């Protein structure tokens with residue numbers, strides 16, 4: 001397979017004045033006719049006329065009405081064309097039924113739908129399938145299906161057909177079409193300038209009762225984008241369709257978002273609080289793409305973070321505003337560290353803007369998305385709220401209707417604020433997590449903090465240059481008062497000191513408040529200082545962070561030195577838990593330990609070879625110690641979460657349930673499961689039900705409840721994903737592989753449904769001790785299924801293969817076992833470009 005390089009970018013030699021498409025839908029033989037008006041691009045060097053096109057049959061082609069015979073390759077067609085403007089027409093046949101890749105036009109549960117990002121449109125018709133070619137589309141759909149949708153506004157419809165017109169020029173990756181037996185949950189929104197917009201959430205008949213939350217979330221997002229960014233919606237309709245078989249979470253097609261049904265459908269009985277929050281955030285995310293992604297798009301796929309980093313940052317800000325900002329920040333930091341720092345530590349590390357790829361679908365990563373969002377957050381911190389708003393206004397003014405680059409993005413910040421971002425731009429080009437080492441000194445009322453930054457080598461990048469790191473710092477006095485409020489230090493050198501004058505005593509520093517940069521930090525400080533911050537820090541993030549550091553330190557000591565759990569930390573934890581002035585959601589986060597995988601990463605960073613079974617045992621022992629030490633506080637926390645009346649997924653009750661269920665998990669370690677069984681029996685919502693089931697499974701009980709759960713929910717795909725996933729995630733180490741294998745024989749297992757496959761195999765690799773259980777059975781099982789899945793759905797196979805990316809962390813035996821599986825996959829005939837690129841990089 002060919003490697004594509006950022007440095008080779010060249011514009012397409014033609015512009016498109018209009019695209020007309022007609023679809024005659026048929027399960028195995030859909031006809032697509034296209035009429036595309038090309039004209040030479042005055043800003044591009046001339047070149048051959050090449051249109052992407054794969055897995056389709058060309059029936060006929062014409063240029064300006066005259067039949068032509070293009071040359072066809074597996075990648076597309078070339079053809080001689082006139083010097084000036086011309087019209088290209090083609091008729092092709094495609095087979096949606098046979099399309100198990102879920103990329104292009106395919107069938108899901110009897111409906112037709114599309115997924116074109118990044119390069120699915122080339123499976124639909126011959127076209128310059130690249131984001132910098134933007135065009136106005138008119139689409140006619142012919143089908144006996146009752147609901148026929150495409151992008152933009154409806155033009156007209158009749159029996160068996162419908163026509164749509166999207167007035168906004170867009171790249172092909174934002175094209176969408178849906179045809180199915182669907183019903184809508186309708187709504188209305190009036191934009192601030194008075195445009196009336198019809199909203200529809202389209203679902204399968206029977207699911208209407210589960211779409212209300214998505215609709216409310218959409219309205220909330222539309223209003224928020226007007227208020228926070230001054231961005232209004234720009235069409236007469238906004239449609240969202242829920243689809244069961246979908247590789248991604250959701251897709252921002254212009255005016256016709258297509259969603260994985262798990263991110264649309266929710267009712268109290270079927271979805272957890274976390275599901276509700278996630279739906280709200282993803283609805284917002286896709287909606288926000290209407291401006292950041294659609295109106296302004298990416299010049300090429302190397303610029304993916306331009307739209308994704310910014311749009312993630314926007315959805316994070318939205319969630320902070322409509323829920324709790326400190327809680328959201330902590331949740332985002334947990335995710336970033338667990339997944340993005342892990343990616344940075346291994347063979348898949350890459351810059352937020354990569355410089356080459358084989359398969360672009362392999363770069364929809366936590367680095368591009370989450371670290372990309374962190375970069376936007378740092379920019380905002382550096383230029384301030386007003387500077388940020390001015391830069392964004394300039395971005396929308398200057399680039400509306402264009403396909404642009406990270407350079408264009410940074411330039412608007414430079415022009416709007418006068419700041420030079422040359423060094424800052426390294427955040428986009430340099431891979432890896434910067435590591436800060438901090439020391440301090442106090443003399444004569446002067447307090448000095450000294451930082452050293454270092455980034456470990458990553459594949460293809462051995463030398464790292466210093467980055468601009470915004471470090472928010474506050475100083476606390478001995479009595480807990482804040483003597484210096486939060487101050488933003490801007491680090492630009494490899495080593496740099498900052499001094500605070502006029503202090504009466506040596507302060508306690510609170511460093512990297514609000515997680516002001518996506519870096520790791522090492523500071524030799526006493527447990528007493530952390531305990532002090534856990535009790536007193538005015539910055540909620542660092543208060544949580546202090547507790548997290550202590551938890552990690554005590555776990556590390558237990559693992560490496562057989563130490564007893566740290567009594568001081570347990571005491572501090574108790575004080576936080578009982579502090580009713582603190583948000584319950586925050587307290588729940590303080591109660592959560594670093595995951596076993598994070599502990600493995602942490603030990604590896606310290607130069608140890610992690611033993612997953614030992615980590616699991618110590619993790620368990622620490623939870624038992626927590627259960628005992630906090631015994632007096634836990635029941636009240638659990639009882640406070642039994643909220644009478646109608647269920648609400650809003651932040652406040654959800655936070656109480658999060659804390660109550662964290663308490664339940666600990667109580668269950670000592671009460672034999674009595675409380676959890678009672679909760680399972682009486683639960684009237686999924687949050688309570690699944691938490692009780694999880695608490696029981698975690699102590700090796702709950703088999704009856706598991707059976708009852710299955711009996712109740714076997715008809716419901718989304719709920720059954722939880723059933724499949726939870727038992728694998730919580731299986732005993734030696735049970736994980738055999739249980740997973742048995743569940744693949746379950747009648748409800750469907751290798752063609754990505755949600756089900758992820759529920760099963762994502763949970764296997766998420767069960768750290770189970771995945772790494774001695775003997776390597778889990779490795780072999782996952783590899784078997786990756787090979788099988790790859791033949792059907794390369795994108796999902798490739799994504800799941802990242803379970804192996806930490807293989808070099810482990811002992812020789814495990815390394816050998818994992819490497820053997822990676823090599824077995826690599827040696828498989830006919831492997832997809834997706835999976836082969838991933839295994840090659842991991843073997844690297």
Ligand code: DPP
Pocket residue numbers: 117248249250251252285286289308
């Ligand atoms: N639909 C995916 C997302 O919104 C890819 N654009 O992130």
Ligand code: ZN
Pocket residue numbers: 285289307308311
């Ligand atoms: Zn996105």
